[in-house]
Amino acid sequence: MRFAVDGMLGKLARWLRIAGHDTLYVRDLDAGPGEEDELLIESAVSQGRILLTADEALHRRALARGVRSVLVSGDDVVEQLLEISKSLGRPLRINFDSSRCPVCNGTLEQADPAEVPEDLRKKHGEFWRCSRCGKIYWEGKHWKSIIRTAERYEREVGRSLPRRGKTSRVDRQAGD
Known part of the structure; x- marks a missing residue:
């Protein structure tokens, strides 16, 4: 799914990117003061994104313009x-094999271990590089926390939604 996320939901935007969703965060836009909401709505319309917002007024404006919007x-x-x-x-869906850069939303590609410091190569086997900003990622200590959050979501979503089919499952398990 493709999302457009307002400035009050930055942590959610990063998490959706890690979970494999193409997520536009308002701070990624080149908007001046007071222009952010309008630019976010325009981006949602032109790019077919679902708007996620904690702002009731923005939510109402988006709905009035025919934008699919969720008040979070x-x-x-x-x-x-x-x-x-x-x-x-x-x-x-949570698909860590499709994770995106939590910083800029770029796609992640396998990185050559030679690109990372030796001490990291000794501790971790796989590395990914953002195609846009070049940042390198690996499954470090924080990865277990990410997996726990995904597993908690998977348990809770099974309880909270009517079952029409299978719920998604976490695709990659935590590394060491």
């Missing part, structure tokens, strides 16, 4: 993912 009120990422799933009527 939870503070916790899992709560937010559940709200989105309920609004869409189906679970959000």
